[in-house]
Amino acid sequence: MTHPVIADGNVAVVTGGASGIGLAAAKRFAAAGMTVCLVDRIEERLAAAKEAVAAESPSGTVLTSNTDVGDRAAVEALAKNLFGRFGTIHLLFDNAGIQPGSSIFGPQANWDAVLRVNLHGAIHVAQIFGERMVAGGEPGLIVVSGSKQGITTPPGDPAYNVSKAGLKAFTEALQHDLRNREGCRVEARLMIPGFVFTPLTRGERVEKPDGAWTPEQTADFMLEKLGTEDFYILCPDGEVTREMDEKRIAWAAGDIVENRPPLSRWHSDWAEKFKAWAAGR
Numbered sequence: 189m190t191h192p193v194i195a196d197g198n199v200a201v202v203t204g205g206a207s208g209i210g211l212a213a214a215k216r217f218a219a220a221g222m223t224v225c226l227v228d229r230i231e232e233r234l235a236a237a238k239e240a241v242a243a244e245s246p247s248g249t250v251l252t253s254n255t256d257v258g259d260r261a262a263v264e265a266l267a268k269n270l271f272g273r274f275g276t277i278h279l280l281f282d283n284a285g286i287q288p289g290s291s292i293f294g295p296q297a298n299w300d301a302v303l304r305v306n307l308h309g310a311i312h313v314a315q316i317f318g319e320r321m322v323a324g325g326e327p328g329l330i331v332v333s334g335s336k337q338g339i340t341t342p343p344g345d346p347a348y349n350v351s352k353a354g355l356k357a358f359t360e361a362l363q364h365d366l367r368n369r370e371g372c373r374v375e376a377r378l379m380i381p382g383f384v385f386t387p388l389t390r391g392e393r394v395e396k397p398d399g400a401w402t403p404e405q406t407a408d409f410m411l412e413k414l415g416t417e418d419f420y421i422l423c424p425d426g427e428v429t430r431e432m433d434e435k436r437i438a439w440a441a442g443d444i445v446e447n448r449p450p451l452s453r454w455h456s457d458w459a460e461k462f463k464a465w466a467a468g469r
Contacts, residue, residue: 196221
């Protein structure tokens, strides 16, 4: 059982749909009989992705769009085209993202690129499609791809962390707005993947690490949780359980409440204290 909008004849739009979690989810939507539009800025991946998604679809109705979500005018044009063709969109998987790497005093180009796509691009998509979905009056679902790195903000890639922390705050505000609109039939959820082996995360690795989930495992978990009332879809993986995720999130919030140093899990005076606390010692 999953969300009722994932149904035969309905329309899904998936940004970042040519690979990774986006592609895996698009296959599941197509298998449910949905018309699927794959949106990606890497044009050479789209043809193969379309073929893979169409193979899962009873109707074979799969569209592609080579669109850069960081370009608001391009997103406007895409929405105008799709709503003009289908009347409404029932499911928006707002999933496009990049991770070129960053450091605090590293190249500004990396910061600009990450925030342009991961934060501003995701906001463009949710605002432009979401407003039209609400106006259409039909049941709808917006799923935004966040990250655990936007919650516990581990050292190593601050631009990515900032983009996903911002997206968490945006999606919470989005759902608050939707649920307080009289007669609104659209809702939002925040997808929070764990360690998933995708083109975004693989780096130089050829084989999937044992601790990583596949995109298909992650998409299946998401679809299952979309059938519940959960707003936060917190995904485990092969290394980290739900229980450990909860402890890491609670500890991160505790840095403020307990007035510990920021990122105390990685602080020389606190790292062992976290490990002992997490182990129940």
